Amino acid sequence: MKCVTCRGPAIIDIRRHNSNFCAEHFLEQCQRQVRKAIDEFEMFTPDDKILVAVSGGKDSLAIWDLLVDLGYNVDGLYIGLGIGEYSDTSLDYARAYAQTRNLHLVEVDVPSTFGFDIPNGSRAAKRVPCSACGLSKRHLFDEEAIKGGYDVLVTGHNLDDEAAVLFGNTLHWHTEYLGRQLPVLPAREGFPKKVKPLVRLAERETAAYCIVKGIDYLVDECPMAAGNKHLSYKSALNEIEAMSPGAKHSFYFGFLDRAAAFFEVEASIDREGLGACASCGAPTTSEICAFCRLVVRAGGQLPDQTGVSAVPVDLGPTRTGSVQ
Amino acid sequence: MQVKVRLHNPRRDLEIEGPITIINLLARLDLNREAVLVVRDGELVPGDESLSDADSIEIRPVISGGAS
Ligand code: SF4
Ligand SMILES: [Zn+2]
Ligand SMILES: [Zn+2]
Numbered sequence: 451m452k453c454v455t456c457r458g459p460a461i462i463d464i465r466r467h468n469s470n471f472c473a474e475h476f477l478e479q480c481q482r483q484v485r486k487a488i489d490e491f492e493m494f495t496p497d498d499k500i501l502v503a504v505s506g507g508k509d510s511l512a513i514w515d516l517l518v519d520l521g522y523n524v525d526g527l528y529i530g531l532g533i534g535e536y537s538d539t540s541l542d543y544a545r546a547y548a549q550t551r552n553l554h555l556v557e558v559d560v561p562s563t564f565g566f567d568i569p570n571g572s573r574a575a576k577r578v579p580c581s582a583c584g585l586s587k588r589h590l591f592d593e594e595a596i597k598g599g600y601d602v603l604v605t606g607h608n609l610d611d612e613a614a615v616l617f618g619n620t621l622h623w624h625t626e627y628l629g630r631q632l633p634v635l636p637a638r639e640g641f642p643k644k645v646k647p648l649v650r651l652a653e654r655e656t657a658a659y660c661i662v663k664g665i666d667y668l669v670d671e672c673p674m675a676a677g678n679k680h681l682s683y684k685s686a687l688n689e690i691e692a693m694s695p696g697a698k699h700s701f702y703f704g705f706l707d708r709a710a711a712f713f714e715v716e717a718s719i720d721r722e723g724l725g726a727c728a729s730c731g732a733p734t735t736s737e738i739c740a741f742c743r744l745v746v747r748a749g750g751q752l753p754d755q756t757g758v759s760a761v762p763v764d765l766g767p768t769r770t771g772s773v774q
Numbered sequence: 775m776q777v778k779v780r781l782h783n784p785r786r787d788l789e790i791e792g793p794i795t796i797i798n799l800l801a802r803l804d805l806n807r808e809a810v811l812v813v814r815d816g817e818l819v820p821g822d823e824s825l826s827d828a829d830s831i832e833i834r835p836v837i838s839g840g841a842s
Pocket of ligand 1: 581583675
């Protein structure tokens with residue numbers, strides 16, 4: 451195997467590009483793909499203040515590293531979800547990376563701030579762990595991005611993630627979600643602009659990027675993930691990809707080019723009639739937002755006392771201010 | 775001596791008779807090449823490389839879980 455750029459010995463093959471790369475030219479290829487996504491979808495500029503959601507896994511550390519190397523101004527945001535040892539270790543990886551590169555990491559700990567953790571809280575609230583977790587993360591990402599005055603929130607969703615979510619939404623014809631599955635969601639009242647600069651890179655490439663760059667990331671899977679549908683969609687797509695390299699890319703980018711617009715109207719109806727959550731101020735169609743309802747049902751406490759919580763609340767020093 | 779292979783999720787160790795190429799090893803273990811990387815001493819090993827009996831490698835899954 452020879453590098454397509456320099457003909458030196460290659461370390462990785464990327465079958466959908468029909469190319470092999472040496473370490474140096476593989477890193478260049480990753481940068482090129484990220485830069486292309488940023489430009490093509492007008493994600494942000496070097497003047498923007500960027501917040502990247504960091505989990506300690508390969509994708510979020512890779513995108514943080516890529517953006518810093520490309521000269522952007524990026525802080526990290528870590529959300530502690532109280533998933534036992536997994537959360538402790540993932541925080542160590544996020545902190546270690548931030549420290550080696552001298553970067554700022556914002557940390558929010560769900561158990562000490564809201565009084566519940568994902569494994570127990572999701573059980574109490576009768577929700578699937580990943581759904582309670584996803585809801586909490588999305589809410590806290592938005593809140594921290596707005597609170598910190600960031601222009602844009604970056605997440606580490608890669609091509610496999612987007613293709614798998616698209617696969618699930620198509621399989622069940624969740625048309626209300628299809629119009630929103632875009633690499634850029636513009637800012638609107640109470641929500642930051644959200645972007646996914648890794649959409650042109652597959653998971654295998656983000657993991658390889660970390661290995662080649664010597665970035666230590668948490669390899670072990672979250673214990674809550676086992677058996678979830680997202681993983682089965684990913685392996686189904688990888689079966690297809692193995693027989694037909696490029697299938698995931700054309701599925702997702704073909705959707706963006708030729709289909710997403712058909713679902714825009716439905717997605718925008720969904721965004722109308724938003725008011726402010728009576729508890730935290732986040733945008734919501736109900737009186738209390740989905741996250742604050744989850745906190746109460748999970749047996750936790752809301753940091754701002756509004757009478758929503760049944761339990762007397764000890765207001766921790768960790769949270770001030772709300773999104774309005 | 776055999777090729778030492780470490781696998782994850784669940785973590786386990788195997789020994790396989792060498793020499794064998796990475797591509798053949800993955801096929802033998804029924805692993806999809808899109809879903810793993812092979813690492814030796816912290817470095818990526820390309821698919822056409824042949825492993826010999828003294829090698830010790832890690833097959834690292836690259837697929838991560840949560841749908842959010
Ligand atoms: S696998 Fe599920 S529970 Fe675990 S971090 Fe991801 S979304 Fe949260
Ligand atoms: Zn090269
Ligand atoms: Zn709320």
